[in-house]
Amino acid sequence: MKMDLRLRFNRRALLVLHAALCMTCISVYGQDDPNHDDCNGCTSEMATKAIQFKGAASGGELILANTLNRNAKYVSIDTNPGESGESVASRLAAAIVEAWSKKNMRFAVRSNGDLLEGLPLDHFLLAGTEQGFGIPRPPLSLTCVYDKENDQVILRWENPPNGYHHIAIILNWSNYDHRGGFGLPGTATSFVIDLKTHPVNVKDLDVWLIGYRNHIPSNAAAIHLSGNSQEELFGIPFTDGVAPNWTGWSAAAATERTRSHQLLRANYVHVKGNRFNPIRKASTKPFYQVVKPTSGSRKAGVSRKFLGLTPGHTYRISARLNTLEMDDCKSDWSFSLHAAHNGQGGSDLTVDQLSGGLAALPDGNTGPTAGQMASYGPGVTTNGKWIKRSMDITLPAGVDTITVWVRHSGSDSTGVGIDWIKLEDLSM
Numbered sequence: 236m237k238m239d240l241r242l243r244f245n246r247r248a249l250l251v252l253h254a255a256l257c258m259t260c261i262s263v264y265g266q267d268d269p270n271h272d273d274c275n276g277c278t279s280e281m282a283t284k285a286i287q288f289k290g291a292a293s294g295g296e297l298i299l300a301n302t303l304n305r306n307a308k309y310v311s312i313d314t315n316p317g318e319s320g321e322s323v324a325s326r327l328a329a330a331i332v333e334a335w336s337k338k339n340m341r342f343a344v345r346s347n348g349d350l351l352e353g354l355p356l357d358h359f360l361l362a363g364t365e366q367g368f369g370i371p372r373p374p375l376s377l378t379c380v381y382d383k384e385n386d387q388v389i390l391r392w393e394n395p396p397n398g399y400h401h402i403a404i405i406l407n408w409s410n411y412d413h414r415g416g417f418g419l420p421g422t423a424t425s426f427v428i429d430l431k432t433h434p435v436n437v438k439d440l441d442v443w444l445i446g447y448r449n450h451i452p453s454n455a456a457a458i459h460l461s462g463n464s465q466e467e468l469f470g471i472p473f474t475d476g477v478a479p480n481w482t483g484w485s486a487a488a489a490t491e492r493t494r495s496h497q498l499l500r501a502n503y504v505h506v507k508g509n510r511f512n513p514i515r516k517a518s519t520k521p522f523y524q525v526v527k528p529t530s531g532s533r534k535a536g537v538s539r540k541f542l543g544l545t546p547g548h549t550y551r552i553s554a555r556l557n558t559l560e561m562d563d564c565k566s567d568w569s570f571s572l573h574a575a576h577n578g579q580g581g582s583d584l585t586v587d588q589l590s591g592g593l594a595a596l597p598d599g600n601t602g603p604t605a606g607q608m609a610s611y612g613p614g615v616t617t618n619g620k621w622i623k624r625s626m627d628i629t630l631p632a633g634v635d636t637i638t639v640w641v642r643h644s645g646s647d648s649t650g651v652g653i654d655w656i657k658l659e660d661l662s663m
Contacts, residue, residue: 374453517555553657554655
């Protein structure tokens, strides 16, 4: 069975990619650091100055975005299968120049063979459905925990199988008034920010994570921290139609692929003439995840983990769901949201566990309702509205991971949606 994970957008709405103020380095203290010129802890070596599109395109949408705003500014082009890197670099440069307002343009973005040059000294990401040119897969399940007792912020995430050569952590805090970051080895999957030496604002902190391979950036994983809670509160374009931090799953044969697209709230994107959208709540996020099985009654969905949590603590998981246009679906269908703690060691839940009824969860519960937070089907829908649902989970001893997943089935499905998730530590 195939699955359609859609994140559509209006192709006529070409988004404006602002020029950023060029920084000689990015320190963890942002521009107000009196020792800014020291470049102590800066990530400027990995900041994007040029991107090489070596090889040929697979064919798809190629998106370039920056990290200067919670609602990422980006431009995109459609590539053709087998298209050369020289052609792609040239067309992407032209799209950037066209999208940038000349009045605000501070950098001469250009192509030089298969190189995209003249980008401001800042971190950029690549998203979309284009899979050529060695574009690395994005990191997953970024989790940000404030450890008040030790005065630390602890980050954990997962890297794709092929990994990275380098990883950049980009920090924005206090409504993006301050900016900083760290450079890490490509094998890193955790990092600790010591607030005694790096005093970021833990009540308003955005964390972006980008992997680099051969100086080519992945898409970003991102999370917003506010004290004891963390939530996905960003407008970052998806990779293969799957939201940042999440991964698609399907109960189909392993040989079958999934395909993905995008769905967009056009009122909240960065188009010319639109006002700044700081995304302070889920309803103003420009993108939302749509899940649509494309083969019979097989189950499919998306999932993400929250890592490095505290055993014994109680966590509240909240998410917003929408059955979209499924009221008109005449055949049998189901849509449910689930959450459960993982076993000791944090191993991934299997497809048999995610699909329900075939294997027990680590807490011993089994069947279609195991870990269920919300359930919809014929006659029970959200009537096209976004509905918040929540559930509390207390972690047993030795367990530090929670998995959240969406499950959907229906042969005539028009798709169901999830647009936001939040995790609160109720024990803090």
